[in-house]
Every structure is written in C-alpha cells, then in structure tokens.
Amino acid sequence: MRVTMIGAGYVGLVSAACFADFGHEVSCIDKDAHRVAALNRSEVPIFEPGLSELVENNVRQGRLEFAVEATGIDRTDTVFIAVGTPSRRGDGYADLSFVYQAVREIAPLLAPGTVVVTKSTVPVGTGDEIERILREKRPGVDLQTVSNPEFLREGAAIQDFKHPDRIVVGTDDARARAVLAEIYRPLYLNAAPIMYVSRRTAELIKYASNAFLATKITFINEIADLCELVGADVQDIALGMGLDNRIGGKFLHAGPGFGGSCFPKDMAALIKTAHDHGTQLRVVETVAAVNEQRKRAMARKVAAALGGSVRGKIIAVLGLTFKPNTDDTRDSPAFPLIMALQDLGAAVRSYDPAGMEQAKPALPSVTYCTSSYAAAEGADAVVIVTEWEQFRALDFDRLRSVMAQPVIVDLRNVYRPDEMLRANFRYVSVGRA
Ligand code: UDX
Numbered sequence: 239m240r241v242t243m244i245g246a247g248y249v250g251l252v253s254a255a256c257f258a259d260f261g262h263e264v265s266c267i268d269k270d271a272h273r274v275a276a277l278n279r280s281e282v283p284i285f286e287p288g289l290s291e292l293v294e295n296n297v298r299q300g301r302l303e304f305a306v307e308a309t310g311i312d313r314t315d316t317v318f319i320a321v322g323t324p325s326r327r328g329d330g331y332a333d334l335s336f337v338y339q340a341v342r343e344i345a346p347l348l349a350p351g352t353v354v355v356t357k358s359t360v361p362v363g364t365g366d367e368i369e370r371i372l373r374e375k376r377p378g379v380d381l382q383t384v385s386n387p388e389f390l391r392e393g394a395a396i397q398d399f400k401h402p403d404r405i406v407v408g409t410d411d412a413r414a415r416a417v418l419a420e421i422y423r424p425l426y427l428n429a430a431p432i433m434y435v436s437r438r439t440a441e442l443i444k445y446a447s448n449a450f451l452a453t454k455i456t457f458i459n460e461i462a463d464l465c466e467l468v469g470a471d472v473q474d475i476a477l478g479m480g481l482d483n484r485i486g487g488k489f490l491h492a493g494p495g496f497g498g499s500c501f502p503k504d505m506a507a508l509i510k511t512a513h514d515h516g517t518q519l520r521v522v523e524t525v526a527a528v529n530e531q532r533k534r535a536m537a538r539k540v541a542a543a544l545g546g547s548v549r550g551k552i553i554a555v556l557g558l559t560f561k562p563n564t565d566d567t568r569d570s571p572a573f574p575l576i577m578a579l580q581d582l583g584a585a586v587r588s589y590d591p592a593g594m595e596q597a598k599p600a601l602p603s604v605t606y607c608t609s610s611y612a613a614a615e616g617a618d619a620v621v622i623v624t625e626w627e628q629f630r631a632l633d634f635d636r637l638r639s640v641m642a643q644p645v646i647v648d649l650r651n652v653y654r655p656d657e658m659l660r661a662n663f664r665y666v667s668v669g670r671a
Contacts, residue, residue, distance in 0.1 A: 241265070246270070258296035259292055312349050323359055362442045401428075456532075472670060495532035497560035497568070499569070537582060540621055552584070556613065593624075
C-alpha cells in the first residue's frame with residue numbers, strides 16, 4: 239500500500255517507520271526542511287529506543303522517504319494526519335488548527351478514493367469537520383475520513399505499534415475499513431485485535447482510555463498517602479488489587495503524579511468536550527486537579543524528610559523527564575517539585591541522562607551536573623523523581639561519601655526500605671512505612 243504521513247513528529251515518525259517496516263511504501267511530509275533533510279540522512283531528531291535503526295533500514299531499502307512538499311500524494315492510498323494537537327493556550331481546548339490546515343492543503347491534491355485517517359488525538363466530532371472540509375474543497379469526490387487513534391507510550395512506542403493491545407478503526411464505510419485492514423494486515427495476522435466502530439466512538443475511545451489510566455494512577459497515589467498515615471504498604475496493596483483480573487496490575491505504581499505530553503493535555507480537552515455538551519466528567523476533573531496538586535506537594539515530602547524545612551539546604555534531584563527512556567520533559571512532575579523546593583529556600587542541583595537541555599530554559603537557576611554523584615555533591619538529600627535504569631543501582635557508599643547528610647527521598651519506590659536501612663540512609667519513599 240502507498241501511505242502518506244503528514245507530520246514527522248513523535249507519532250508520525252514512529253508510525254511512518256513502522257508502516258514502512260511492514261512493507262508499505264511510505265512518504266512522510268513535514269514543513270520543517272531541516273528536520274526532513276536530517277531524516278533523509280537517517281538522523282532521527284527524537285529520543286526513542288530503536289527508532290533510528292528502523293528509520294535507517296527503511297530509508298536504505300527505499301520504502302521510507304521524507305519530504306517537505308506532498309508530491310506524489312495524488313497516487314497515495316491513504317493519508318494519515320499526525321500533526322500536533324497541543325492544548326490551546328489559556329483554555330485547555332485541543333488546538334486543531336494544524337489538523338485543519340493540513341486537510342485544507344492536501345484536499346485539492348487527493349485522488350478519488352483516498353482514505354484520510356486521523357492519528358492525532360482529536361476531540362470527538364473532529365472527523366465530521368474534516369469530512370466537511372473535504373466535501374467543500376472536493377464536491378462530489380469520494381474521499382473517506384477515518385479515525386485511527388494511536389496508543390503509543392514514549393520509550394516503548396515501536397513495541398506498542400508492533401504489538402498493540404488493539405487497533406481501533408472508526409468509520410462506517412466498508413471500503414475504508416478494508417483499506418485500513420490491509421494496512422494493518424501484518425499485525426492482525428499476529429492476532430492483534432482490530433475493532434471497527436463509528437468514527438466518533440473511535441475518537442472517544444482514545445480519550446476515555448487515557449483518562450482511565452490517569453485515574454488508576456491518581457487512585458493509587460491517594461491510597462499511597464493513606465498508607466503512609468496508617469502504616470500500610472502501597473506496593474503490596476497494588477499487587478493485591480492487581481491480581482484481581484477485573485482490576486489488572488498495570489498503572490498502579492504510586493509516584494509523584496503523572497506527566498507527559500498526553501495525559502494532562504488530553505484530560506483537559508476531554509473535560510472541555512463534556513462541558514461543551516452540557517455535562518461534566520466529575521471523576522476526570524477531580525483526577526486532573528488532584529494530580530496537579532500532588533506534583534508540588536512532593537516538595538513538602540522532601541522538607542519533612544529533612545526535619546520540616548529545606549531552607550538553606552542543597553537538594554539533588556535525579557531525573558527531569560516525565561518518565562525514563564525519553565528526553566521529553568513536558569508536564570514532568572520534576573518541574574513543579576523543583577520550583578516548589580526553590581520557593582521554599584533550597585538550592586537545587588540535578589542530573590538527568592537525556593532531559594537537561596530541555597529543562598534549562600524553564601529552570602535556569604538549577605545547577606546541572608554530569609552524573610548522579612556530581613549532583614549529590616554536598617547535598618542534604620537526593621530525590622529520585624524519574625526511574626531511569628541508572629538510578630536503580632546507585633553506589634550507596636560513593637553517594638554517602640559526597641553528600642552532606644545521607645537522606646534519600648525515592649518518589650518512584652525503586653529501592654527497598656530494608657536495604658536502605660542497611661546502607662545507613664534515612665529513606666523516605668511513597669506509600670511505604
Ligand atoms: C500515554 C499512554 O500510555 C499512551 O497510550 C498514549 O497514547 C499517550 O499517553 P506516555 O505519556 O508516553 O503514554 O506515558 P505512560 O507510560 O503512559 O506514562 C504517563 C505518566 O504516568 C508518566 O508520568 C508515568 O511516570 C506515570 N505513571 C504511569 C505512574 O505514575 N504510575 C504508573 O503506574 C504508570
């Protein structure tokens with residue numbers, strides 16, 4: 239099949255490379271000429287394990303190309319739209335201007351029968367508007383509009399693309415369904431479930447899934463707070479709950495609050511959609527509010543570990559990205575935590591394997607270091623915010639020898655309280671005695 243991907247951002251690039259790897263002929267279009275030139279040299283501008291190799295192989299084998307202009311789009315079977323839908327400044331609505339602009343630009347070029355697919359996360363009803371634009375620009379021409387949301391986790395995106403829990407295809411048109419089935423055929427031969435639903439249903443499945451996962455995290459975070467007050471262990475509780483098949487064990491890891499480019503923005507957009515339709519998603523609203531407060535509240539936990547105050551203290555923050563194996567710091571819990579620590583009078587040093595450059599503009603008064611041990615120099619406490627692999631096996635003797643006092647606040651529960659006791663650290667974690 240011939241596939242055109244509009245947008246060489248995170249979702250577009252991963253999807254384009256994976257489709258090419260399935261054997262399709264993929265052309266990926268992006269307005270950023272520097273990015274396109276770099277990608278044609280197989281230089282991948284984002285941090286995603288395995289992506290560089292995948293792009294390089296498929297470019298070399300001639301199945302994947304990058305371009306600024308959508309030449310050849312008149313011969314394509316499908317156009318996937320994978321441009322950004324950021325939160326609109328100030329009001330939380332998803333900004334759909336890039337989506338609609340892309341549709342307006344491609345509409346005059348498409349051959350009859352082309353299937354236009356939204357991969358970008360778009361509010362329910364966006365497909366209807368895309369269809370309207372296509373009809374207006376190409377009256378009487380058969381162009382189908384389908385919703386096919388992505389469920390890719392950063393850091394595991396290729397695995398998620400190639401081994402999905404499900405593929406959701408939103409359209410009532412039989413031919414469009416057949417085209418999408420053909421594109422995903424390598425996956426459903428591997429028994430990946432493909433479900434056909436209406437377009438609006440597909441759009442909402444994406445938001446409902448993200449909101450539910452965020453709810454699970456926030457639920458266990460609040461249980462963790464209660465555990466600390468009553469002397470229970472949140473990890474055993476998550477295990478005990480998760481063994482119930484109706485609940486499932488995933489996304490029950492207590493921590494400093496969820497972040498990233500999707501959950502916070504998608505929840506804000508979902509809440510707005512509900513308001514626009516005269517209803518309220520009260521659970522989702524509460525989850526968003528509780529999570530927002532939690533990130534900053536983690537600074538009080540650090541203060542408590544140091545006897546009540548961080549004024550004049552040096553705090554080493556390990557981890558700036560919202561999760562490991564990415565360089566993405568968007569909505570990372572580390573940012574509000576660091577700002578709160580600074581507001582409370584602490585000096586902050588930090589190390590992150592991939593996110594320091596992105597953090598610098600927003601957090602200019604942090605001292606950025608070259609390793610965990612360099613960050614810990616003279617520190618009154620080390621705070622683990624992101625569970626990078628290299629923070630899971632710290633050399634405790636070395637750490638203690640450079641710190642002003644041996645205190646670790648582990649916001650991801652990567653260590654066990656008994657081993658930290660043996661290592662002579664004052665150790666505070668999340669939801670554990
Ligand atoms: C998410 C969804 O998982 C993906 O399906 C969607 O398409 C995009 O958004 P991503 O943002 O990459 O993916 O990260 P994810 O692994 O889901 O983690 C999101 C946040 O939740 C991170 O800050 C993570 O640390 C936090 N989290 C996750 C927890 O605090 N506890 C958990 O148990 C799981």
